[in-house]
Amino acid sequence: MEWERYEVSGRSNGLIYKFYSEGPKGRILKRVEFQPVPELGRHVYNVAFGDYNATTDRIDDKTVSGNGDREVILHTVADAIIEFMDRKPLAIILIKGSSGSRIRLYQVGLKFYWPKIKEQYQVLGKINNQWLPFQMNNNYEEFVIFKKIG
Amino acid sequence: MIRRKTALKKGKGYPFWVVTDRDINENDPVLIRKKEEAIKSLTECPLPDYVFKRGKKKRGKKHSS
Numbered sequence: 489m490e491w492e493r494y495e496v497s498g499r500s501n502g503l504i505y506k507f508y509s510e511g512p513k514g515r516i517l518k519r520v521e522f523q524p525v526p527e528l529g530r531h532v533y534n535v536a537f538g539d540y541n542a543t544t545d546r547i548d549d550k551t552v553s554g555n556g557d558r559e560v561i562l563h564t565v566a567d568a569i570i571e572f573m574d575r576k577p578l579a580i581i582l583i584k585g586s587s588g589s590r591i592r593l594y595q596v597g598l599k600f601y602w603p604k605i606k607e608q609y610q611v612l613g614k615i616n617n618q619w620l621p622f623q624m625n626n627n628y629e630e631f632v633i634f635k636k637i638g
Numbered sequence: 639m640i641r642r643k644t645a646l647k648k649g650k651g652y653p654f655w656v657v658t659d660r661d662i663n664e665n666d667p668v669l670i671r672k673k674e675e676a677i678k679s680l681t682e683c684p685l686p687d688y689v690f691k692r693g694k695k696k697r698g699k700k701h702s703s
Contacts, residue, residue: 637692
């Protein structure tokens with residue numbers, strides 16, 4: 489399977505990935521950051537994704553760029569997550585969108601990737617205050633993805 | 639050229655590179671909020687134990703010879 493995505497560069501021990509969205513609104517710097525959450529466990533990471541403002545060194549996870557490249561961005565973010573887990577096989581990745589539409593977008597991405605990732609990774613979705621194995625037709629509030637290990 | 643197509647397969651040109659010159663900005667309000675949300679979520683609804691026990695060596699009983 490092959491699809492279009494943006495080239496990504498990683499920084500800071502591989503905790504930060506950046507790439508540019510390109511389209512009618514211009515060239516917009518995006519970041520995917522894997523924030524360690526040691527309070528929850530040694531290998532737990534939170535995914536933060538959004539436009540990056542280099543002046544303030546902050547992410548904006550609510551802006552919609554409007555560059556018409558939603559799918560390319562989704563694939564790029566998914567690539568970053570998979571690459572991160574390849575480097576850190578014990579990582580437990582928490583994925584929660586900043587809004588209902590972002591959560592739905594991530595769910596669409598997971599459905600797209602599911603045939604490819606289900607052999608190597610396990611995904612749990614939170615629904616009605618319970619973590620359950622991901623199923624294509626359910627709507628979840630947030631997700632956890634981790635690599636299957638022996 | 640920013641765009642390119644690559645196969646999603648390890649060893650087939652992942653378009654990533656890694657440097658170690660910068661850390662996450664832990665003072666970023668978005669990261670602070672997301673961390674708080676994650677802690678709240680997993681405190682109220684913890685993940686199953688097996689998620690954290692992956693990769694840990696199982697300790698078996700020692701056999702006497």
